[in-house]
Amino acid sequence: MTTSVMTNDTRAKEYINSVFEQLKQKNAHQPEFLQAAEEILFSLTPVVAQHPEYIEHNILSRIVEPDRIISFRVAWQDDNNQVQVNRGYRIQFNNVIGPYKGGLRFHPTVNESIMKFLAFEQIFKNALTGQPIGGGKGGSDFNPKGKSDAEIMRFCQAFMSELYRHIGPDVDVPAGDIGVGAREVGFMWGQYKRLRGAYEAGVLTGKKPGYGGSLARKEATGYGLVYFTAEMLREKGESFLNKTVVVSGSGNVAIYAIEKAQHYGAKVVACSDSAGYIYDPEGIDLAAVKEIKEVKGDRIHTYLNYRPNAEYHEGCTSIWTIPCDIALPCATQNEINSESARILVANGTKFVAEGANMPSDLEAINIYLENDIYFGPAKAANAGGVAVSALEMAQNSSRTAWSFNKVDEKLQDIMKSIYTESKEAAEKYGYAGNLVVGSNIAGFVKVADGMVAEGVY
Ligand code: NDP
Numbered sequence: 001m002t003t004s005v006m007t008n009d010t011r012a013k014e015y016i017n018s019v020f021e022q023l024k025q026k027n028a029h030q031p032e033f034l035q036a037a038e039e040i041l042f043s044l045t046p047v048v049a050q051h052p053e054y055i056e057h058n059i060l061s062r063i064v065e066p067d068r069i070i071s072f073r074v075a076w077q078d079d080n081n082q083v084q085v086n087r088g089y090r091i092q093f094n095n096v097i098g099p100y101k102g103g104l105r106f107h108p109t110v111n112e113s114i115m116k117f118l119a120f121e122q123i124f125k126n127a128l129t130g131q132p133i134g135g136g137k138g139g140s141d142f143n144p145k146g147k148s149d150a151e152i153m154r155f156c157q158a159f160m161s162e163l164y165r166h167i168g169p170d171v172d173v174p175a176g177d178i179g180v181g182a183r184e185v186g187f188m189w190g191q192y193k194r195l196r197g198a199y200e201a202g203v204l205t206g207k208k209p210g211y212g213g214s215l216a217r218k219e220a221t222g223y224g225l226v227y228f229t230a231e232m233l234r235e236k237g238e239s240f241l242n243k244t245v246v247v248s249g250s251g252n253v254a255i256y257a258i259e260k261a262q263h264y265g266a267k268v269v270a271c272s273d274s275a276g277y278i279y280d281p282e283g284i285d286l287a288a289v290k291e292i293k294e295v296k297g298d299r300i301h302t303y304l305n306y307r308p309n310a311e312y313h314e315g316c317t318s319i320w321t322i323p324c325d326i327a328l329p330c331a332t333q334n335e336i337n338s339e340s341a342r343i344l345v346a347n348g349t350k351f352v353a354e355g356a357n358m359p360s361d362l363e364a365i366n367i368y369l370e371n372d373i374y375f376g377p378a379k380a381a382n383a384g385g386v387a388v389s390a391l392e393m394a395q396n397s398s399r400t401a402w403s404f405n406k407v408d409e410k411l412q413d414i415m416k417s418i419y420t421e422s423k424e425a426a427e428k429y430g431y432a433g434n435l436v437v438g439s440n441i442a443g444f445v446k447v448a449d450g451m452v453a454e455g456v457y
Helices: 001-024 031-043 043-050 054-056 059-063 112-128 147-167 182-196 216-234 252-263 286-295 301-308 317-321 338-346 362-370 384-397 404-428 437-453
Strands: 068-077 083-094 101-105 135-140 172-175 244-247 267-271 276-279 311-314 326-328 351-353 375-376
Touching: 001 031, 001 043, 001 054, 001 059, 031 112, 031 362, 031 404, 031 437, 043 054, 043 276, 043 437, 054 059, 054 437, 059 437, 068 112, 068 147, 083 101, 083 112, 083 147, 083 172, 101 112, 101 182, 101 384, 112 135, 135 147, 135 172, 135 362, 147 182, 182 326, 216 252, 216 326, 216 351, 216 375, 216 384, 216 404, 244 252, 252 267, 252 326, 267 351, 267 437, 276 301, 276 317, 286 301, 301 311, 317 338, 338 362, 362 375, 375 437, 404 437
Parallel strands: 101 135, 101 172, 244 267, 244 326, 326 351, 351 375
Antiparallel strands: 068 083, 083 135, 267 276, 276 311
16 A cells, blocks of 8 residues: 555545544434444545545535425324324435435334434435435324324325425425335325426325326335345355345335245245234245235234244344344344344354345444345345336326336346446445445445535535
């Protein structure tokens, strides 16, 4: 290593440390946001060392500060005519390469820290897709569980009654996430259309195909995760065929990850919800899971009514004690800690790829990397959903509707190229095999170069 490269490296480290220290001071009560920022910032050291212009333009201090944070009251009436109040959010983080884009989450745990971590991750994920979309995220601490359809509709309408003034097809394009599926998107879309008095289909993605939604959007995140993992497997001379797979969650991402993994010949033996998990050594009966979750909206323990020989276990974390070749966490953030990661290592798991956002904490990621688990981080591995959302926007603005196969083929191409870009960036900067560093750098460079080109504002 030459002296000047060493100097650049030290300078980059000092710069990143100082950015992160300031971030900690300003956001002391936002652990999830700091966790996401720490993971990304420190992995950028090699690229910052080679690009002094990023320090000159103070790109990192700028990229960790959202363009704006919108927080608002959502008042709505429940079925007993009681007025309920929730808090709504939209974080418009970065629009350098396109309109803000990212889902809406309705879950009681939603707060500003979680919104910011998700929106921050979204910047880099969206850049990785190669589509013209910036980073954003939103949601509410509203709990949709146990609510009637009419209550969900009134909440969604009340939520959109404020949000509509901040979004638009060229401004900010929300979509679904936890607790927000096609039904909720439909209610919000209807309200937006009434308030705007115009048919701006590209303002929301995840709509049903009959009114501007894209075929294959529902499947996109789960299928995309499996396409990405298939590339990881190929790299090591392996495939899904006859592999044992554990998937956490039983929502949108989990269900379609299971579907595609089974299609590729894997045996998926477990999935979960927030109360517990099922273990079916014969292989999950996906039709039963779909009926429980998509049709009945029921709990995963009722799977035993379909398959009495399967097991149900209360609690979620011990799902990772089930021996598997491939682990696909598809439920929520921080569901794999160091203890679970060590168990995966001890059980001989060779691949972990993230369907959920930030399901592995920082210690867990380090354990994968130190123990030769090939790891696909969320922002690369689960980018299929937002990639197809961008394809939905393209269909909306050209007033066309593509076939399922056309969208699915594009999704496969996008996931392959995200994998290749991440792998090559890792190699270029001296971290061969580390897709965390590779995906962070590959996404960051696109946004950072755009920020340099735009100038300071
Ligand atoms: P869903 O609401 O459809 O499903 C979420 C699943 O995770 C449910 O099975 C839920 O169980 C479970 N879950 C929620 N909270 C917890 C918890 N604290 N512990 C254990 N399990 C929990 O959401 P999605 O499938 O859409 O999203 C799952 C993850 O994937 C999220 O991290 C999301 O941000 C990410 N993601 C989603 C995309 C999409 O296109 N939908 C795109 C990219 C990322 P229960 O039913 O009991 O609540």
